[in-house]
Amino acid sequence: MTEPTIQKQEVSVTDETVMSQIYMIRGQKVMLDRDLAKLYGVETFRLNEQVKRNISRFPEDFMFQLTKEEWESLTSQIAISKTGRGGRRTIPYVFTEYGVLMLSSVLNSERAVQVNIQIMRIFTKVRQMLSDNTEIKLEIAEIKQAVNKIAKKQEGQDKNIDLLFEYIDRLQEKAEEPKPERKRIGYKDKW
Template identity: 55%
Template sequence: MSEHKPITISDEVIINKIYLVRGQKIMIDRDLAEMYGVETRILNQAIKRNEKRFPPDFMFQLSAVELSDWKSQNVISNKEKMGLRKLPYAFTEQGVAMLSSVLNSETAIEVNIQIIRIFTRVRQLLTDHTELRLEVEKIKKKLDNQDKNMEVVFQYLDELLEKKDDSNTGRTIIGYQIGSGQS
């Protein structure tokens, strides 16, 4: 019996392989195949044999436009583009989780666990970011209201100054006057 060596893929490598397509966080079939240590065609054959496990919310094929956008966003070299003769499949978090039941190897299981943990962390980061953004919006609204209140205060002060200036015109000025020529 051979001893199994644990697979080590850095979290950063996995995070850099998660893309946003159709408003969903996905991973591409060739990236997953590489992490699992299998050829992309082998991965896709296993999926075809288990099509019922991959509904459209688990997996979908990229369109030509989406593939072009993905390539341009990720600056794929010509050598890497050569390996993309077919439109790749995109897997959502649920699809990645389902892959562990289709690819029943130690490597696939270990990599899947790591990927699912990272998806969970990314989701938590997005949730935290959303909560922070909502707090910032609340502060902005308060500041906007304070700005409006300050404008009202200055308008009232301007009106009071105008009234004061108007009321001074009919009064006789009293007091010591310099340079009037009187002794």
């Protein structure tokens, strides 16, 4: 008797889709509960229901609820319909990288595991891009400092050159002044 083979279901979510759903809020890279629910193939309220059942696994550095102001700002940026027009009635939760990682254990489905792996890879890429960007900014700052030092030295040299030219001009003026006739001294010829 042959054993049944377990087929892994391939999940096709593009990197661009996931990256477009990562937001910077309170200085952290986060994803909205509704975006994660869509990626995992579950309803948003089911995702939040599982999280609430396992709330001890989600400290504040894993997940937090947006403030009303943050939500309104985000709503205007990403074109989410308002409550009166079929939009969301509650302020969403957002999940940090650690929270997204914890979600796969709470949701406990093959799709959740596969999507999580892909999301973790993308978070790693984003972190690397930010790190590279930070290194470039530091190098630019160092270059600016060096240029400023050179400019200050140049400024000092310019002042010295101006002073030198001023002295030269004074000497030239003195040289060009008419000299008074001097009485000749020594032997005089009567002729």
